[in-house]
Structures are given as C-alpha cells and as structure tokens.
Amino acid sequence: MQPRDLSDHVAYEAGRGIEEVARELGRDPSEFVKLASNENPHGPSPAASVAIREHASSMSSYPKAAHADLVEAIADRWGVNDEQIWLANGGDGAIDYLHRATLEPDDDVLVPTPGFAYYGMSARFHHGGVHEYALERTDDFAQTAETVLERYDGERVIWLTSPHNPSGSTMPLEEIERLAEETDEETLIVVDEAYGEFAERDSAIALLEGRDGYDARDDVAVLRTFSKAYGLAGVRLGYAVVPDEWASAYTRVNTPFAASELACRAGLAAIDDTEHVDRTVETARTSRAEIRDRIDAHVWPSEGNFVLVDVDDASSVAEKLQDRGVIVRDCTSFGLPGCIRITCGTDEETDRAIGAVNAVLADLEVDTHTEAEVPDT
Numbered sequence: 001m002q003p004r005d006l007s008d009h010v011a012y013e014a015g016r017g018i019e020e021v022a023r024e025l026g027r028d029p030s031e032f033v034k035l036a037s038n039e040n041p042h043g044p045s046p047a048a049s050v051a052i053r054e055h056a057s058s059m060s061s062y063p064k065a066a067h068a069d070l071v072e073a074i075a076d077r078w079g080v081n082d083e084q085i086w087l088a089n090g091g092d093g094a095i096d097y098l099h100r101a102t103l104e105p106d107d108d109v110l111v112p113t114p115g116f117a118y119y120g121m122s123a124r125f126h127h128g129g130v131h132e133y134a135l136e137r138t139d140d141f142a143q144t145a146e147t148v149l150e151r152y153d154g155e156r157v158i159w160l161t162s163p164h165n166p167s168g169s170t171m172p173l174e175e176i177e178r179l180a181e182e183t184d185e186e187t188l189i190v191v192d193e194a195y196g197e198f199a200e201r202d203s204a205i206a207l208l209e210g211r212d213g214y215d216a217r218d219d220v221a222v223l224r225t226f227s228k229a230y231g232l233a234g235v236r237l238g239y240a241v242v243p244d245e246w247a248s249a250y251t252r253v254n255t256p257f258a259a260s261e262l263a264c265r266a267g268l269a270a271i272d273d274t275e276h277v278d279r280t281v282e283t284a285r286t287s288r289a290e291i292r293d294r295i296d297a298h299v300w301p302s303e304g305n306f307v308l309v310d311v312d313d314a315s316s317v318a319e320k321l322q323d324r325g326v327i328v329r330d331c332t333s334f335g336l337p338g339c340i341r342i343t344c345g346t347d348e349e350t351d352r353a354i355g356a357v358n359a360v361l362a363d364l365e366v367d368t369h370t371e372a373e374v375p376d377t
C-alpha cells in the first residue's frame with residue numbers, strides 16, 4: 001500500500017543545528033554559534049528548568065490540572081475567557097487546530113510569500129488549497145490591507161505574520177481591522193504573533209476583544225508561542241487566542257492532552273518569569289541595532305529577534321559563514337536567494353556574527369574584482 005498522494009506536500013526545512021554541521025565538517029561543536037532558528041540566546045527561563053525538574057516524577061499522569069492551570073494563567077494575562085485559549089504542541093500545533101476547526105475539503109487559505117512554510121503544509125494536510133500574496137522586497141516587505149486584498153479571492157483563512165518571518169516587518173492593527181472589515185464574514189484572519197514580545201506594538205487580541213477603540217470581531221484569531229521569547233522551543237508549547245463566539249470548538253478538534261505535563265509546568269513557570277523575557281527582548285533590540293549599524297550590507301528594519309540581510313548570494317555566504325563557525329539561515333527556501341536571516345544572539349554572538357559576515361562579504365568582493373581583472377585571452 002501507499003500513503004495518499006503527497007506530491008503537493010514538502011518537508012519542513014528547519015534551520016541547521018550545531019551538532020549536524022560540526023559532524024558534517026568534522027569539527028568540534030564548541031567552535032560554532034547557531035543563529036539560524038530564532039531560538040533564545042539566554043536559553044530557557046531558569047524558572048521553567050526548575051519546574052521541569054520538580055515535576056519530573058509526575059510524568060506518568062496525563063496532564064489535566066497543569067493544562068487547566070496554564071490555560072487560566074494565559075487567559076488572565078490577556079483578559080479573555082479560558083475557553084478562548086487553545087493550547088497546542090507549539091504554535092505549529094495551534095495552526096493545525098485552527099485549520100481543523102475551519103477548513104472543509106477544498107477550502108483555500110491565503111498565505112504570505114516569502115513566509116512561514118507550515119501554514120501551507122498544514123492547510124494541505126487538511127485538504128485545503130494554498131494561495132499566496134506577495135510581500136515585496138522592493139517595498140521592504142510592507143504589510144497593508146491592500147497587499148492582501150489584491151490577491152484575496154474568498155479564501156476561508158488568511159494568515160498574517162506580524163512581526164513577519166523572515167523580514168521582521170509588521171502590520172498595524174488598523175490595517176488588520178480594515179482587512180477583516182473588507183473580507184467575507186466567513187473568512188478568518190489569523191495574526192501569527194510568534195515574535196510579538198519583541199515588537200513594541202499591541203497584540204491583535206485587541207481586535208477580537210474590542211479594546212482600545214476597536215469593535216469586537218469574531219473573525220480574527222491570534223497565534224502565540226513559548227518557543228521564542230520564553231526560550232521553550234524544545235518543549236513545544238504554543239496557543240491560539242480565538243473569539244469567544246466559537247471558542248468551544250476546541251474540545252472537538254484538539255488532540256487529547258494537547259500539551260504535555262512538562263510543557264505545561266514549564267509554561268506556568270515561564271509566564272511569571274518576566275525578568276527572563278525582559279532580558280531576552282532587550283538583548284534582541286540591542287543586537288538588531290548593532291547588526292543594522294555595523295554590517296556592510298543592507299539590513300531591513302526588524303521587530304523580531306532576527307534580521308534579514310541582503311547578501312546577493314545567500315547560499316555561498318551562508319556556507320562561508322559556516323566555515324567561520326557562524327550558522328545562519330539561508331533564505332533561499334523562503335524564496336529569497338539573495339538573503340540570509342541572522343538570529344539576534346548575545347552581545348558576544350552578535351559581535352562574532354557581524355565580524356564574520358563583514359569578512360565573508362569582503363572576501364567575496366575581492367574575488368569578484370580579481371575575476372573581473374583577469375584579462376580576456
């Protein structure tokens with residue numbers, strides 16, 4: 001037998017890991033820094049590590065109390081009802097739940113390009129079609145209602161990423177509201193705020209709750225994760241915040257025990273560890289500014305914990321950086337073969353990345369000139 005026709009499906013391409021690269025190059029892992037997956041350079045919230053150790057002996061039980069407690073803590077934080085928090089196995093798991101709850105076979109979703117690959121992958125698993133709207137490099141990846149509406153054709157779900165991965169651009173809430181206003185009643189706008197903590201902006205939760213002068217809407221949902229600012233990428237914990245009107249659908253679409261006992265315990269500890277999040281956000285802001293000031297290439301303004309850099313030939317620059325021990329994300333797989341994405345590291349890591357990028361770009365410059373000077377024979 002064979003699985004279903006998966007020819008439209010592609011594997012998710014994750015950023016490369018230190019072990020993997022070191023093994024391939026026959027070098028010591030300690031020689032490398034990884035700035036390829038937007039992970040937290042300060043590691044997990046220390047309180048979360050303690051909580052995982054303390055609760056290790058409760059692993060044999062299904063997570064009920066911990067799940068309920070975490071949902072309550074998150075709901076309190078956003079001032080919404082518990083039912084509106086759809087806890088999941090990472091933000092990625094929440095993407096699946098939103099599709100399970102909305103897509104009928106042959107419904108379509110509208111996703112950004114360049115953009116986060118899992119929106120489309122997940123839609124296809126749920127028998128949905130995938131249409132794209134372009135964020136233009138020549139417009140600095142600006143996100144407006146108009147850019148999306150130009151391509152909108154009645155899709156069931158529209159994915160927005162704010163701050164956007166990989167460019168770091170954001171979409172103002174007024175534009176999101178306008179988009180929701182001008183699309184069909186049955187079109188859900190999901191605002192992916194995986195990097196929300198790093199931006200000095202209000203969450204789009206204001207739109208679904210009708211706060212700050214906005215009218216409450218039942219066609220906007222928000223995605224958040226513990227993977228980035230909280231440093232819990234390895235435990236897989238994220239959630240969607242959905243309008244109260246259809247929040248109860250969760251119990252009919254979720255995987256039983258959607259987040260693990262240890263993930264919930266880590267999340268409960270991390271959500272109160274504001275010191276760790278503040279420090280993380282501060283580091284990202286400093287790093288973003290340093291990279292923009294000091295790298296000898298165009299760097300787009302970013303509100304995430306990463307920056308997109310124009311290097312002309314991403315695959316060769318990424319490979320040369322790797323030789324120098326700095327692992328970055330080659331954005332060719334995002335459809336940007338001229339760009340690399342660098343995660344904001346600690347001060348030392350940022351310094352090292354800037355030095356390495358400038359050295360690689362200088363080498364390439366010399367190479368091009370040398371080639372150009374070779375006389376025709």
Ligand SMILES: *Cc1c(COP(=O)(O)O)cnc(C)c1O
Pocket residue numbers: 089090091092093116161165192194224225226227233236237238
């Ligand atoms: C990292 C990320 C997510 C979620 O990642 P999880 O680790 O599954 O929580 C979602 N959207 C974007 C754009 C991301 O970069």
